Amino acid sequence: MAEEKKEKIVxxxxxxxxxxxxxxxxxxxxFNFLFAKKNEGKIILRFEDTDxxxxxxxxxKIALADLKELGLTYDEGPFYQSGRTDRYREVIEELIKxxxxxxxEENAAKTGRVVRIKNPGGDIVFNDIIKGxxxxxxxxxxxxxxARSKDDPLYHLTVVVDDFDFGVTHVIRGEDHITxxxxxxxxxxxxxxxxxxxxxxPLIVGQDGKKLSKRHGAVTYEEFKKxxxxxxxxxxxxxxxxxxxxNDKEFFTLSELISEFDLEKVNNSPAKFDYEKLYAIxxxxxxxxxxxxxxxxxxxxxxxxxxSFLSLRPDFVQNVFYAEMRERISKFSDIxxxxxxxxxxxxxxxxxxxxxxxxxxKSDKEKTVEHLKKTLELFEKLPDxxxxxxxxxxxxxxxxxxxxxxxxxxxxxxxxxxxxSPDPFTVASLLGKKESKExxxxxxxxxxx
RNA sequence: GGCCCCUUCGUCUAGCGGUCUAGGACGCUGCCCUCUCACGGCAGAAACACGGGUUCGAGUCCCGUAGGGGUCACCA
Numbered sequence: 078m079a080e081e082k083k084e085k086i087v088x089x090x091x092x093x094x095x096x097x098x099x100x101x102x103x104x105x106x107x108f109n110f111l112f113a114k115k116n117e118g119k120i121i122l123r124f125e126d127t128d129x130x131x132x133x134x135x136x137x138k139i140a141l142a143d144l145k146e147l148g149l150t151y152d153e154g155p156f157y158q159s160g161r162t163d164r165y166r167e168v169i170e171e172l173i174k175x176x177x178x179x180x181x182e183e184n185a186a187k188t189g190r191v192v193r194i195k196n197p198g199g200d201i202v203f204n205d206i207i208k209g210x211x212x213x214x215x216x217x218x219x220x221x222x223x224a225r226s227k228d229d230p231l232y233h234l235t236v237v238v239d240d241f242d243f244g245v246t247h248v249i250r251g252e253d254h255i256t257x258x259x260x261x262x263x264x265x266x267x268x269x270x271x272x273x274x275x276x277x278x279p280l281i282v283g284q285d286g287k288k289l290s291k292r293h294g295a296v297t298y299e300e301f302k303k304x305x306x307x308x309x310x311x312x313x314x315x316x317x318x319x320x321x322x323x324n325d326k327e328f329f330t331l332s333e334l335i336s337e338f339d340l341e342k343v344n345n346s347p348a349k350f351d352y353e354k355l356y357a358i359x360x361x362x363x364x365x366x367x368x369x370x371x372x373x374x375x376x377x378x379x380x381x382x383x384x385s386f387l388s389l390r391p392d393f394v395q396n397v398f399y400a401e402m403r404e405r406i407s408k409f410s411d412i413x414x415x416x417x418x419x420x421x422x423x424x425x426x427x428x429x430x431x432x433x434x435x436x437x438x439k440s441d442k443e444k445t446v447e448h449l450k451k452t453l454e455l456f457e458k459l460p461d462x463x464x465x466x467x468x469x470x471x472x473x474x475x476x477x478x479x480x481x482x483x484x485x486x487x488x489x490x491x492x493x494x495x496x497x498s499p500d501p502f503t504v505a506s507l508l509g510k511k512e513s514k515e516x517x518x519x520x521x522x523x524x525x526x
Numbered sequence: 527g528g529c530c531c532c533u534u535c536g537u538c539u540a541g542c543g544g545u546c547u548a549g550g551a552c553g554c555u556g557c558c559c560u561c562u563c564a565c566g567g568c569a570g571a572a573a574c575a576c577g578g579g580u581u582c583g584a585g586u587c588c589c590g591u592a593g594g595g596g597u598c599a600c601c602a
Contacts, residue, residue, distance in 0.1 A: 185600055253595095480561090481560080
């Protein structure tokens with residue numbers, strides 16, 4: 078059967094190294110990446126650094142490192158436009174020779190004369206994969222400048238030349254580029270290159286509907302990393318901004334995204350970035366992490382005081398702590414926030430409290446004293462270090478018999494001195510036998526004084 | 527302001543003319559679980575911007591209005 082040969086898809090991701098990569102850039106890379114992988118095409122990375130004033134190599138380095146950590150790979154590059162001035166000059170000379178461009182006034186830097194393209198005017202129409210047909214009258218742009226001088230090309234020109242030279246087939250970028258598309262098409266027509274397919278992605282905006290920026294909160298990968306957001310979670314969430322799967326599915330690994338992504342299903346209205354939703358997605362990814370990986374990553378966010386407390390505990394007790402954390406956080410930085418809020422104070426001291434706080438609802442002082450004494454007695458059966466299940470096993474039957482609240486509330490309160498904390502079994506396990514007993518004795522002394 | 531794009535719950539979205547008394551998720555509220563908190567389970571409140579068409583029938587198509595956004599560099 079004469080099957081039509083499928084065009085090899087080539088996309089590109091062209092950041093300008095003038096600042097750190099932000100969410101919008103990463104989302105654009107992601108969609109290019111997913112589209113390429115999904116269609117067995119390739120993705121090219123190139124740095125658009127023709128603006129010597131603003132470009133800085135350090136930003137390119139950061140971008141490369143970020144992409145690597147995010148697991149976003151590319152098939153070719155990185156290329157740097159600053160290394161291709163000869164080729165651009167060649168195109169400019171050719172354009173001038175053919176009368177399609179011309180040298181005009183002296184440039185601002187007084188290093189030569191600017192080159193303008195001859196703009197025939199009229200409508201340029203292109204069919205955007207996401208937006209549909211877009212028609213723009215290019216007369217409004219006049220004979221726009223395509224180079225500061227023959228050796229100093231500008232963005233619109235270099236984009237078109239590079240896309241052609243590298244065989245790019247699809248341009249997927251933010252919709253803030255829609256109005257520059259006709260100018261690029263004009264240049265493409267002048268140098269007689271094939272027409273590309275365009276897909277303009279809806280923008281990611283802040284809660285106020287304006288372009289996402291610093292004042293909206295974290296916007297760079299670095300900042301999300303500091304919050305303890307997993308790369309795969311960030312990517313997962315970003316994919317959901319403007320795109321959705323058929324079956325209401327929202328949790329995706331990168332490879333799942335690749336197989337389920339569909340550029341045609343990208344919608345066309347701007348999406349507001351919602352940190353809460355990101356955190357919720359991140360929590361799901363946290364839950365999928367292996368125990369070892371979770372612990373390893375969590376370590377980075379552990380406050381020193383907590384770290385040294387844990388280092389004095391047996392491994393299995395440390396694991397009790399980690400398991401507890403996995404249940405309570407949605408991003409790693411939550412642990413430092415919890416620490417600052419004093420939620421771990423119980424690990425270091427029992428805290429001050431009124432004796433009345435020790436008594437559960439309708440229980441009374443007498444019963445509470447009795448339960449605490451019994452608890453102390455039962456604790457004797459425990460080894461010095463134990464896991465939550467071991468304490469639960471010895472305390473539970475007694476608690477059931479005398480009222481779980483009546484027994485357990487005072488124990489937990491004596492242990493923590495806090496109205497809110499993990500359950501008493503976990504707390505006792507974390508503290509160990511000796512410390513637990515001391516705190517209960519202290520509570521008894523308070524009640525009996 | 528010119529040009530361009532956009533408009534379903536607070537937010538991200540499903541919906542591609544009848545199956546929509548509009549579905550899911552985050553958040554929110556309530557209940558359950560439970561010794562507290564968190565987790566988890568269940569339930570609930572919550573949206574088709576407005577006005578005209580087209581059609582037997584419109585969230586879904588067309589046109590206007592309003593609102594929002596983008597872009598108008600010798601930046602990318």
